Amino acid sequence: MNSAMNKPGKTDENSVISIRNLRKSFGDLHVLQGIDLDVKQGENIAVLGRSGTGKSVLIKIIVGLLKPDSGSVVVLGQDVEQLSAKEMDTFRQKVGFSFQSSALYDSMSIRENLEFPLVRNVRNLSRADVDKAVEKALDDVGLSQTINQMPSELSGGQRKRIGIARTLILNPEIMLYDEPTSGLDPITSIEINNLINEVRERINATSIIITHDLTCAKTTSDRVAMLLDGKFERVGTFDDVFADPDERVKQFYNYNFVN
Amino acid sequence: MFLALADVFAFISRFFRELFLPPYEFKEIIRQCYEVGFRSLLLISTTGFITGMVFTNQSRPSLAEFGATSWLPSLIAIAIVRALGPLVTALIAAGKVGSSIGAEIGSMNVTEQIDAMEVSGTNPFKFLVVSRVLATSITIPILTMYTIFVALIGGFLNVNMTEQTSFTSYIQEVFGAISYVDIFASSLKSIVFGFTIGMVGCYKGYNSSKGTEGVGKAANAAVVTSMFLVFIEELLSLQIVSSFR
Numbered sequence: 001m002n003s004a005m006n007k008p009g010k011t012d013e014n015s016v017i018s019i020r021n022l023r024k025s026f027g028d029l030h031v032l033q034g035i036d037l038d039v040k041q042g043e044n045i046a047v048l049g050r051s052g053t054g055k056s057v058l059i060k061i062i063v064g065l066l067k068p069d070s071g072s073v074v075v076l077g078q079d080v081e082q083l084s085a086k087e088m089d090t091f092r093q094k095v096g097f098s099f100q101s102s103a104l105y106d107s108m109s110i111r112e113n114l115e116f117p118l119v120r121n122v123r124n125l126s127r128a129d130v131d132k133a134v135e136k137a138l139d140d141v142g143l144s145q146t147i148n149q150m151p152s153e154l155s156g157g158q159r160k161r162i163g164i165a166r167t168l169i170l171n172p173e174i175m176l177y178d179e180p181t182s183g184l185d186p187i188t189s190i191e192i193n194n195l196i197n198e199v200r201e202r203i204n205a206t207s208i209i210i211t212h213d214l215t216c217a218k219t220t221s222d223r224v225a226m227l228l229d230g231k232f233e234r235v236g237t238f239d240d241v242f243a244d245p246d247e248r249v250k251q252f253y254n255y256n257f258v259n
Numbered sequence: 260m261f262l263a264l265a266d267v268f269a270f271i272s273r274f275f276r277e278l279f280l281p282p283y284e285f286k287e288i289i290r291q292c293y294e295v296g297f298r299s300l301l302l303i304s305t306t307g308f309i310t311g312m313v314f315t316n317q318s319r320p321s322l323a324e325f326g327a328t329s330w331l332p333s334l335i336a337i338a339i340v341r342a343l344g345p346l347v348t349a350l351i352a353a354g355k356v357g358s359s360i361g362a363e364i365g366s367m368n369v370t371e372q373i374d375a376m377e378v379s380g381t382n383p384f385k386f387l388v389v390s391r392v393l394a395t396s397i398t399i400p401i402l403t404m405y406t407i408f409v410a411l412i413g414g415f416l417n418v419n420m421t422e423q424t425s426f427t428s429y430i431q432e433v434f435g436a437i438s439y440v441d442i443f444a445s446s447l448k449s450i451v452f453g454f455t456i457g458m459v460g461c462y463k464g465y466n467s468s469k470g471t472e473g474v475g476k477a478a479n480a481a482v483v484t485s486m487f488l489v490f491i492e493e494l495l496s497l498q499i500v501s502s503f504r
Contacts, residue, residue: 063378089380103375106366117379166379 015074016041016174016206017062022071024057031057033230035071044200044207046217046238048252049227055210056100058227059176062208063097064088076173093121096167096205100179102159104151110162111147114138118169137165140202141195157188164195168203175199175207181216189216196220214238214253226252270462274392277385284390291394295356296402302351307406310347311413314338319421328422332432335414340437341500344407345445346493349452352399353485357460360391361481364464365474373465388465392457399453400446407445444500451496452489459485 015038022035031054039045049055060066062073064080073080076094083091104113114134119125125133138144141161151159160180167175180196181189193216199205200220211217217224218238226234226241228248234241242253315335322328364387367373376383411433418424424432460481467477 060374065374065377092378092380095378097375097378099371099375101370103371105372105375106370107363116376116381121380 014041015039016043016076017208018072018074019058019062020072020074022058022061022073023069024054024061024066025069030230032061032068035227035230035232037225037232037235039206039208041206042200042204043223044196044209044221046209046211046221046224047227048212048214048217048224050212050252053227054230055212055227056178059097059178059208059210063092063095063176089121093170094173096164096170096172096175098160098164098167098175098177098180100182102151102156102163104159104162104166106151108151109147110138110143110149110151110154113151113162114166114169117166121170133169137169138162140168140198141165155188157184157191160184160188160192161195164199168199171203172205175205177207177209177211179210179212181211181213189213190219192216193219212252266466267462270465271458273384274389274458277382277389278393280385282385284386287386287390288393288397291390292398295352295391295394296398299352299355299402300405302355303348303402303406304409306347306351307344307409308413310343310406311335311339311410311415312417314343314410315414315417331418331422332414332424332429333436335411335418336433336436337441339407339410339414340441340445342493344410345403345449345452346489347410348399348403348406348449349456349489350486352395352402352453353456353482353489356395357456357481357485358478360395360457360460361463361467362474362478364388364391364461365467365477366464368465368467369469369471369474384465388461391461392454395453395457395460396450397453399456400449403445403449403452440500440503444496444503448492448496451492455488455492456485459488 017037017039019035019037022032023030024032031052035058037045047055047058057066061068062075062080064083067081075091078087078091080091104110105116108116111134114137115130118130118133134147135144138147141164143158143161143165146154146158146162151162154162164177164180175196177196180192184192196207196209196216197220200207207220209216209220221238223236224234224238224241225232226249228234228246234244234246234249242249244250315331318334318338319328319331322330322334364373367387373383373387376386415424415426415429418429419426463477463481463484467473
């Protein structure tokens, strides 16, 4: 139930994502202080923790947007730190990243936003192929009607969905969700949670969901990992983790479900 | 201070490194040339025309004191081609294009769009910075030539209305007063101005601090810094070109 499930030192060969003794600091702020984590093929894991504890930093390191101070991150059998620029581009096609702010390109229409990763990564695609892929991606998130709109014309929930559609267009093997329900109303949050589950069923992707929304963690993940003081102090099923008498874990649960 | 300078040099050297490495973002460069050039035409036309008109009008009394108003076309040509044309264009571009680049890239930085581009397998530096700096370096010299043309037309209308100078005689006076060195120097200077405006806008935007305040600061710093650098470069070019005359 705790971090002993992730054996420190040696990477697990059956894992799609294997993290060992990962450390990252920003000046005097030591956010990650020796993280160990293994995520299996097709598994959804939610990373919980208070704001500013380094949850987003973790997935940014996984996708190579940030460099760790020490430790190793092996994803799909590749050590992320050792990848050349070209290898990193190929690697990133297999890893979808849904940003907290959706990160849709403001100056491009929804169609252009979805086309962007496709036309830059897949060669010899005809116009018809691109159109078909864009229409399918939008259809999958139930927003076909927005194809010619600009991001500024969409609601927060729609922007999140389009952000997810843009990452799905390359059929990634791994999905990283950064706060997928933050800033959304409860109904839209449920829709996003359902979408995360649909994505898992549809493409059998392995996912890491960064959140502090316990409903999201409970409904979308097989396991949750609780980030406390820079380490995964608790890793296990949702019910196991929150059965723990640790006051810090209880506080987190009470804030979400009791208050 | 030294760390900041080292950061600027690292940014500039990365530009030259990325400039020659494929893939080349031709489509984005053309789009940016359109944004920088075509969308600035109305403003450039108006300011260029007014500059020509006003400069001619303000210069007339001084020349009239010596009975030398016939030298007006020569004076207009030299002032506009050598200094006013490139300077007015660069200052307008710094205000319009520099601030727009700083704000756009700053906003993309704040809203994680640059990170999104990177995880999409696109080099954001090449797509955003190289294309914009190339666009300003290409387009601002063209806009400068256009400003010079429009300002000379403004000057001609003023001279024609007051001294009844014919177009033919005006053109002869203008081309008699300037040389190829003047046109070459102005073009070269404009390329440097364009490069500076694009580079400063991109640098400030790319390194903006997070939050909406950071975007505002990036846009403001892009304008102030590029205008300051344009004046410094103008002064330096004056010294360099003078040594060739």
